[in-house]
Amino acid sequence: MSYLLALDQGTSSSRSIVFDRDGHIVAMAQREFRQLYPQPGWVEHDPRELWDSQRATAQQVLARLGAEARAIAALGITNQRETTVVWERASGAPIYNAIVWQDRRTEPICAALRAAGWEPLVQDKTGLRLDPYFSGTKLKWILDHVPHARSRAQRGELAFGTVDSWLIWQLTGGRVHATDVSNAARTLLFNVRDNRWDEELLRVLDIPAELLPAVYPSSHPYGEVAAGVLGEYGPRGLPIAGVAGDQQAALFGQACFRPGLAKNTYGTGCFMLMHTGARFQPSDNGLLTTSAAQPSTERAYALEGSVFVGGAVVQWLRDGLRAIATSAEVESLAASVPDAAGVMFVPAFTGLGAPYWQPQARGAIVGLTRGTTVAHIARAAVESIAFQSAALLQAMSRDAEAGGAGPVAELRVDGGASANNLLMQFQADLLGIPVVRPQVIETTALGVAYLAGLQSGVYRSLDEIAALWRQERRFWPTLPRSQAEALMARWEHAVRQATAP
Numbered sequence: 201m202s203y204l205l206a207l208d209q210g211t212s213s214s215r216s217i218v219f220d221r222d223g224h225i226v227a228m229a230q231r232e233f234r235q236l237y238p239q240p241g242w243v244e245h246d247p248r249e250l251w252d253s254q255r256a257t258a259q260q261v262l263a264r265l266g267a268e269a270r271a272i273a274a275l276g277i278t279n280q281r282e283t284t285v286v287w288e289r290a291s292g293a294p295i296y297n298a299i300v301w302q303d304r305r306t307e308p309i310c311a312a313l314r315a316a317g318w319e320p321l322v323q324d325k326t327g328l329r330l331d332p333y334f335s336g337t338k339l340k341w342i343l344d345h346v347p348h349a350r351s352r353a354q355r356g357e358l359a360f361g362t363v364d365s366w367l368i369w370q371l372t373g374g375r376v377h378a379t380d381v382s383n384a385a386r387t388l389l390f391n392v393r394d395n396r397w398d399e400e401l402l403r404v405l406d407i408p409a410e411l412l413p414a415v416y417p418s419s420h421p422y423g424e425v426a427a428g429v430l431g432e433y434g435p436r437g438l439p440i441a442g443v444a445g446d447q448q449a450a451l452f453g454q455a456c457f458r459p460g461l462a463k464n465t466y467g468t469g470c471f472m473l474m475h476t477g478a479r480f481q482p483s484d485n486g487l488l489t490t491s492a493a494q495p496s497t498e499r500a501y502a503l504e505g506s507v508f509v510g511g512a513v514v515q516w517l518r519d520g521l522r523a524i525a526t527s528a529e530v531e532s533l534a535a536s537v538p539d540a541a542g543v544m545f546v547p548a549f550t551g552l553g554a555p556y557w558q559p560q561a562r563g564a565i566v567g568l569t570r571g572t573t574v575a576h577i578a579r580a581a582v583e584s585i586a587f588q589s590a591a592l593l594q595a596m597s598r599d600a601e602a603g604g605a606g607p608v609a610e611l612r613v614d615g616g617a618s619a620n621n622l623l624m625q626f627q628a629d630l631l632g633i634p635v636v637r638p639q640v641i642e643t644t645a646l647g648v649a650y651l652a653g654l655q656s657g658v659y660r661s662l663d664e665i666a667a668l669w670r671q672e673r674r675f676w677p678t679l680p681r682s683q684a685e686a687l688m689a690r691w692e693h694a695v696r697q698a699t700a701p
């Protein structure tokens with residue numbers, strides 16, 4: 201029996217999961233770490249805590265397996281994307297905290313670059329936008345603000361990495377400085393058409409090339425875990441064989457390998473990705489183009505849209521309004537009324553992401569009457585997750601049609617909030633296509649386990665992996681299309697109210 205170990209370094213916790221060859225979970229451990237908010241709009245992690253928490257969970261699952269840990273054929277790494285770490289090559293010490301993807305401090309840098317007319321070039325080469333979300337301006341900020349950082353970088357003394365590179369460095373005892381295409385694609389520095397760091401973009405952002413990691417396919421022999429790093433049960437010479445950004449890993453774990461196959465992850469935010477095949481396809485509808493996980497040197501792309509506040513709206517009901525005690529309770533509260541009675545909730549707490557890109561928007565609850573109860577607000581909150589996701593899928597479908605792909609036939613779902621049946625049914629009703637939940641919703645970790653398994657010979661083909669995908673439940677649309685369209689029109693009206701100056 202071959203096992204695969206996936207390290208999933210997420211925004212709020214580090215997880216390690218061991219899968220068997222059929223994609224079943226054998227052991228799992230999770231640990232949270234501190235979120236640091238040094239100033240409004242700033243979000244940081246301590247890179248040492250990311251590594252310590254990740255290592256601790258890996259050691260925990262290995263200890264749980266004991267002698268069976270020897271059956272682990274390979275290790276895969278998947279991670280929160282864009283988050284930026286710079287460290288000293290000699291000592292391995294970070295020179296600044298990790299600047300997290302949510303951090304907005306580099307908006308002035310982005311605004312200056314937009315004003316100088318760089319956005320079309322950036323979009324054409326990277327598929328991204330000039331937004332603080334991505335690594336490039338975060339790296340520039342560190343080089344601009346940490347004393348001597350740029351000159352030290354030019355002398356080759358420093359290393360930059362997204363979280364995958366940081367973990368690879370630690371796991372290999374500082375021997376390997378590398379990343380994969382799906383992570384490099386989120387930096388603003390990587391030309392996703394040619395799969396290489398782009399000299400012109402490096403010049404525009406004033407980034408010395410000496411900082412950059414080597415870029416490999418998502419299935420690749422990255423190196424071996426150094427002796428002792430994973431404790432007494434760490435298998436000797438364990439190969440790091442798969443690396444991918446978490447959303448691309450989830451697309452892979454959902455077996456979306458062909459154009460038109462799409463998944464939506466319902467976590468704190470929502471991330472919808474649709475595979476678009478081997479051709480770079482720009483979006484005309486406010487989405488990003490990104491590299492999908494690439495198990496070989498063959499190109500693979502996806503369209504991506506992110507909703508900033510997804511399951512987080514439920515956390516707000518819990519912690520802000522104190523309307524529920526646990527996130528799961530929202531389902532019964534929302535189900536206690538037949539509908540939201542005309543209430544629309546636009547949870548634009550931190551602006552709106554794709555396809556609206558309205559950083560100044562703020563939350564709005566509209567359509568209140570004397571009859572409105574907390575149950576209606578809870579229902580509208582749950583529905584807002586589906587409305588935002590439906591707007592993404594509409595944009596994606598328009599792009600897919602323009603690119604010659606057929607319509608999206610079904611939406612595969614995962615993430616914590618995909619457990620909410622009411623939400624999933626409403627999603628299917630709005631979309632007019634089936635919403636399909638797999639048996640394993642840890643698809644991020646599963647995806648990178650598959651990538652590592654392809655490299656290490658546990659799997660021989662994508663078909664073999666696709667055959668392992670198992671449906672747990674399918675939600676069929678039941679609402680007449682005219683009613684769904686009327687609801688979407690009311691949603692768009694509410695969005696306009698939330699974005700009005």
Ligand SMILES: Nc1ncnc2c1ncn2[C@@H]1O[C@H](COP(=O)(O)OP(=O)(O)O)[C@@H](O)[C@H]1O
Pocket residue numbers: 210212466467468469510511512513514515527528529530531615616617619620
């Ligand atoms: N039954 C539920 N209905 C709606 N939202 C839920 C439910 N259970 C969890 N959530 C939300 O899902 C999110 C957690 O999902 P998870 O996939 O663990 O997120 P992340 O990976 O972003 O930390 C939280 O925002 C939580 O409020």
Ligand SMILES: O=P(O)(O)OC[C@H](O)CO
Pocket residue numbers: 209210211212279280281282301445446447467468469
């Ligand atoms: O860590 P998650 O699951 O919130 O995902 C974060 C994304 O990768 C950010 O782009």
